[in-house]
Amino acid sequence: MTTILDVKSALLEALGEDRVRDGDSERDLHASDLSFHAPHRPDLVVYPGSTEQVSIVLALANELRVPVTPFGVGTSLEGHVIPVHGGISLDLSRLDRILDVSPENLTATVQAGVTRLTLERAVGQHGLFFPVDPGADATLGGMAATNAAGTTTVRYGKTRANVLALEAVLADGRVIRTGSRAAKTSAGYDLTGLLVGSEGTLAVITEVTVRLHAIPEQAVALRISFPDIESACRTAAGVVAAGSGVTRVEFLDAWIVSAVNAYSETSFPEEPCLFIEASGSEELVLADLALVQAIATAEGATEIITERDPDARARLWKARHEAANATAAKFPGTKERATDVCVPLTELAGAARFARAEIERLGLNAGIVGHAGDGNLHIAVQVDTSEIGLSEELVHNVVDDALARGGTCTGEHGIGLGKIGALEQEHGDLIPLMLAIKASFDPNGILNPGKVLPATTSTR
Template sequence: MTTLRAEVLAALEAAVGGDGARVSTGTSDRDLHAEDMTFHRAVRPGAVVYPTSTDEVSRVLELADRERVPVTPFGAGSSLEGHVIPVDGGISLDLTRMDAILSLEPGNLLAVVQAGVTRGALNRAAGEHGLQFPVDPGADATLGGMAATNASGTTTVRYGKMRANVLALEAVLPGGRVVRTGSRAPKTSAGYDVTGLLVGSEGTLGVITELTLRLHGIPEHAVAARIAFPTVEAAVQAAVAIVSTGTGVTRIELVDTLNMRAINLYSGTSYPEVPCLLVEASGTASSVEGDLELVLALAEAEGAVDVVHERLPEARSRLWSARHDAAYSWSQLWPGLRHCSTDTCVPLSELAAAVGVAQGELARLRLRGGILGHVGDGNFHVGVTLDPDDADEVARWHELSDALVHDALARGGTCTGEHGIGVGKIDALALEHPDLVPLYRGLKDLFDPNGIMNPGKVVPIEARPAAR
């Protein structure tokens, strides 16, 4: 994609206060904003713009809408379905310099942050008050990006996804209009849930610039357990039993043999290379010990072969860091190849069967792949390492992804539990909700009549805007 016209670039510089350093057309900057953590085809934006305030975002969107220049919001770039790839070029709007924690209110259990604040930065500040923002997708993503994709992660089984933890937000719509939704109250029944609509909209309706977030107390006691099983199926059955009996677990993660091997190579750990559940319980000391006693009894009933408790904070941190590094660790097994991941989510009663289908499809299609996931809420991921230049291998990967979607939908599940739609699952969304696609299109047209906001994501492009 070529850079934007000189007069548009000059107008963008004026929109951000005449600071040319915050409108970049350099090759390295454009390359950094051309892709995310997937193998979807990279596309360079025409320019990268770094706003530092809502007013600047408003001026940029007013200009972009008038000139019909596509705008793709960008945070940490850690999305997994091509959300931040500017498929039509135009502007990559990098919000990472909007990184102020505007208000931290321990008495109200909330924080107000700009969109570029990372979850790590917020937790460091909240931790001084005995509080945390618990939504944990693994990457130290920006909170604006997490809201835009309705992110979740290892703690969802206890605390819910982003949508459950966003009380209010500020967003800029195409044309520059600023809207504010929700309130600082713990709940509301006032009007349509526009907050919930914008959370998970993947930047296709507007740009989230500010968030009011729920904070939660840091539990006084936490213990993690690494439980090894003879098979993936046994581990999944144990996970379902643990959740079904009402234990107060904070995390319950499945990691298969291949992922454990990769984690050991990458992290320098020596965990048993067998299917494992990584479980954490938190609360009071007595409640945690009671929960763990029940967890271990249920695991033993499903044939657990080894149990190791991680009681020291350093050991627990090392365990969860290793889990979060699973995607990066695959480079140790197959250097030079590209890791890609897909996710589906099914009712808990269907989880073991769905994981079994995924294992069978990996074997049938002869792909280098493994399975992990947030099995406490029915969400699992299938990761594959492939050569993006091998057309046959890429085709088999797409065949796998399609098979997993069809299987999940047949079980009453969804095509994605947390990765989102992006560019990778537009057809899957239409398959899952054919009756809703016209409503999605109507909402898109209402919020973004000129189609400039993150085109090519969630709903198909009907008429591509021409960058000027």
Template sequence: MASKTAGYIEELKSIISEDQISVNETILEQHSKDEGYSPPSLPDAVVFPHSAEEVSRITAFANENKIPIVPFGLGTSLEGHAIPYHGGISLDLSRMNKILEVMDKDFLVKVQPGVTRNQLNKELKKYGLFFSVDPGADATLGGMAATNASGTTSVKYGIMRDQIRDLEVVLANGGVIHTGTLAAKSSSGYSLNGLITGSEGTLGVITELTLKVYGIPETIVAGRATFPSVENAVDAVGKIMSAGVPMARIEFVDARSIRQVNKYSEVDYEELPTLFLEFHGNQAGLAQDVEFTKEIVAELGCKDIQFETDTKGRNKLWEARHNLAYSFIHGFPGKKLMGTDVCLPLSELTGAILDARKGADELGLDGAIQGHVGDGNFHVLLMVDMKEKDSIRKAEEFNERIVNYALERGGTCTGEHGVGRGKIKYQLKEHGSAYEVMKAIKQALDPNGIMNPGKIFSG
């Protein structure tokens, strides 16, 4: 496999316009990293295709010459997914950013992979529709599909895989396939939608997505509830869910996180374990849901609960939650963010969060705990000094503790960030013999190993 050599770049110019190929040092550096802690690595070149046909020509060329191809969206991932550790071509899909068709009567939209979720929602608003998956970052939809993103609204609307009706995918040999149809369900053949979603560019390049969208709710109510302890807050989540309250979002943020939010977002929230809540529905129904929720959290020792119904108030609340990671990144210059990401059965969640706090304290780490607890997913944000070996060692030891706790209780090493480079070592433990099946699929679709090598699978 070609590695760290640029001898093929002149030949590449024969199949795609020269102005779509960059070896500029700044552009290479921008494509050598993501927002996580993984070390950077430069590609040989960055290529900006405009169409699936161009992607097909590029991948066929790369396959013939055994050149690595690493798809790139906006670089907002956290586990090194888009870092080209074997050199080769960083395939930047940002110029493929057209919303191709809004099928409002079918609640579907067809987009190119470089479209961002905010760009899409701005267009859908004209039709009274919205796209539900909200990972926080204004990521590209192609990248969100590649990592099977989710986020704050997954408790009601599901994760990225649940929204995908069809994908156009360019395979390693340059062949182009569609993985689904426009139909709401199918019993025909293997679920290729599910296979490609979350494959992190290791099986092919997503060049078009057909996605499910939703009607904008008549009424939206957001709330913030504070509790005396982590146990009370997380137990309240279980009670709310078991009571059948139709939550759109239910997020846990610990006291350490609230302190950082107050500094960065210029708010003055009480520094206690907190639930951020949101209800979607009609006015009469939501009034009942809100009152029922008040009763439930009161039984769990809730100290205070406040609600926002106007758009400005709701946006301020959720901006504070979404900016949590950035509040740490900007608050600790010179350090890198390591964000753990595990998911467990709801019954195991309280124990997992308490053990995470205990582990951070024992190692002397300044860690903030938050997550999408309505579906059992939580994160610990650590700011790591990458120049200090002891800081890195402690962070990795902590990450391993959290992952092993989740795996031993029927959970997963990653609920939404993906495997990338950072979670490869846990794949065999989590999947057992199924891991060999995954490797066989990879070998069948990418025999030369050019598609994002070194991600999900070692090597």
């Protein structure tokens, strides 16, 4: 029988001592992510320095039936990187080279461990930017694996829409390349699109070619307060339906605004609000701002503040991105249970109202934020150990409501550990097809076992 010492010995021989670690501190670092899910240590942490080394690790793990869980920087929110069956945590942070920036083609190719802000700095020198902004400084490989989204999705789409090609390593160690640097393709099945969002269960992504965009000529932000949740959400839906090209449409309920004020030392009215940004040419921005203000006024907005100064805009978006830290600071000693759903825009107001009512009914400390421009609501619940059951009830009820409205159990966070049952509820008839795809890519079930699919089991 193969032991973990056998695995460690084989990896040390293949990769060298600086690549394979089993110390307590490193195993603890790779035992959890930002989610509330219980941590679980890997047996080994491996730091490959190249695609070839990833291939060696996977070929060996597949032969010895050892689970492998890819790890970026640990910012996932549904337990994606928790090695629930032990084995190897494959830390890709040393694959950190920007391989190519092509301003003429509006593309960049990077290794999986390059972080979003590192890429931003590199392409910014060419007047370009990568448009997907999940808030955290996640790795590009992790963003591809989870199909990350964020505040700019309403304009630019999620990660999948911005990935042209991938290099990935299959469970048996084979290296594949999907897609190309061309702007579009109709060549065969869309394996790039399949691997983006597969959460490390089908292959390990080692290289990504992404779309870039020109930095807009001008950007202006609006902060708009409303008397109630419904009017804020109707405004968000109306702005998109009217054909506005705004870059961001973010919703914060009054509970979140209160937490943000305390944490970020802001003084926003503690009412439901929208943070909206318009960008592009001066003419386009003026037209979008006029449209947004007209719709917000018709919905009874209580305050409309325009932020043109870059520093003021930066402070506004910093406050939005710090919402999770703000809620945690409001209730020290608790843990955040984050969840998200996504609904058609016409259902956004009803979904937000239902979520707020359920929070109040269950007596939980929770707030709602959302990428309202695409119908994505996030609920941040601060819980102690006695409230886990109530938070589970909240998540279950909010998912039920979203599905009844024609929505989905997650628009952004993914399935991971926390929403396997919700995936079955939403797509039960498709689970056999998903299992068949999993078996085709990973017949021995070594890649991130225990995630996404109900039948994924330990290989050991």
